[in-house]
Amino acid sequence: MESRRKPQGHLFRKYLVLFVILISGALLTSGLLESYFAYQEHKTALARLQQATARAAAAKIAQFVTEIQHQIDWTTRPQSGPPEVALNQRRFDYFWLLRQVTAITEIGQLDASGKEQLRVSRLGRDVVGSQADFSRDLKFLEARSGKVYFGPVYFRQESEPHMTIAVAGSGAQAGVTVAEVNLKFIWDVVSQIKVGKTGHAYVVDDRGYLIAHPDISLVLQKLDLSAQPQVQAAHAGVPRADDAETTMTAPDLLGRSALTTYAAIAPVGWSVFLAQPLREAFAPLYASLLRNAVLLLLGLGLAVLVSLFLARKVVTPIRTLQAGAAQIGAGALEHRIDIRSGDELEALAQEFNHMAAQLQESYASLEQKVEVRTRELAEKGRQLELASQHKSQFLANMSHELRTPMNAILGYTELIMDHIYGEVPEKISEILERVQQSGHHLLDLINDVLDISKMEAGQLTLALNDYSLAEVVQTVFSAVESLAVEKGLTLTISLPADLPVGKGDERRLAQVLLNLLGNAIKFTEVGEVQVRATAADGVFTVAVSDTGPGISEADQQKIFEAFQQADSSITRKKGGTGLGLSIVKRIIEMHGGRVWVESRLGKGSTFWFTLPIRVEQQKEAT
């Protein structure tokens, strides 16, 4: 039981891991979801704000351009009167326009064939009738085709962004008014827009060139931004009111990743871009995320602590239960498990306690019973011992008491037959012979029964002394020779000359041989009886064979048992006690030898026995 392998318990660890996973999982999920939604909301809000600003700026710029366009439109109305007057009138109009609209730097008139008729400038003198041919110029062609021409942005005096606007008058003979417009206003608008700390606005024209930026030097570099994703998106997409559509993440002009929003300036095909570096745009969000992370970490720490507490609370009673059960299992039945969790575990502990109490009780009563039984058995043993002593005593007495009257019977009979008491009539002499035979038989019986009883009671002790097997055989031979001769049987002895000196109970071994030889002679009618003996490996092997009727297989098993003869009628016919072979078997076994028979019906029998040559200690007969 001690060797039973205990499973290594990791219940505490399992519960701890489970609790930590559960609690931290919930915390993580909620934290991540919260962060995600906060990010989305923040981004949407930012985008919306930027969108509004961008659209406002776009609207402002569009209004500026449209206003100027309107003003120019106004000057294109046909002048009535003779050409001189009309020219002067137009010239006056232009002066007035330059005064009214400060953004217009220069304004001129091309006639229907594209020849310059008039040019009024803030910077130079008026040019009248220069006839310079602009008929191939894009501004003339486009204006004539009915569209307002907005030219590319260019710079005057290296710092002033300008643009050409050309508008055709109504009617086939109407000329084209060409105005050079200073776009500084747009720069002002763009510069005024502040998006956070470092965020800014810029304007890109329809060809992708930067035309307005708070940093004028960038504009002067004539940066081509047409390859940038936000510009491509602005040019490709039809600007819609949807905020998300016009907001994206793109690098700003300094290469920083920025949240970029664009809005189109419809009349000119330009776009206003608002860019705020992501780092700045999401700074509050990052702060909030950091806060969340710190809270999450705190939560996790707390979760671990709580898990430790919970796992301990769950596992401790189970461990107590395990330890208690182990103690009870190891035999400490008086041990009681103390769990006060108020739940199934406490109930379980109580069941264990109950079980232990029951076991203890059963154990106690069992011990008591065992004690009583042991006492009873000891008493029985004493009684048996006493009975056995009585039996031995009885046997010892009987052997003497039975033999004494037998002696008297046989002695008197013999004396009578020897004519000690006078002449005996023939008839009585015959009867006396029968008395003598029966007496001898009875004495044999008594002797055998006493021998068997002594052996069974373990009272027979061998007298172990040196002996010569050859002498023993010879003695027995002499005793039975006359019987064999009487029956006309040949009795032969076959012994090697150099048989070693044996050690054993000579008298009992003679009894064995006498029994075997007596049986052989008794049961054999014709033929011979032979005794052979050899010595090898410290063992005598002796065989007594005859040419008698043989013994059947079944009977071979029984003949060594007490009071068994192959045929019970034989006892009556042949005499004998039926105890001879049983005594033989016991004597041989007490010497540590073995006896057996080989026989077939009608083929005679051979009784074998082995015998240790030097028997130093008496063995137990089975």
Next chain:
Amino acid sequence: MSTRILVVEDQADNRRILRDLLSSVGYEILEAVTGDEGVTLLL
């Protein structure tokens, strides 16, 4: 002078058988029932 034999035997029958047998062949028999008697007779 015939040879005397001392028979010490507590059993009367055995004593008698011995006496009858031995006296029939001419011995003079002395009998004793107990060892003490036998010793007394012997001395």
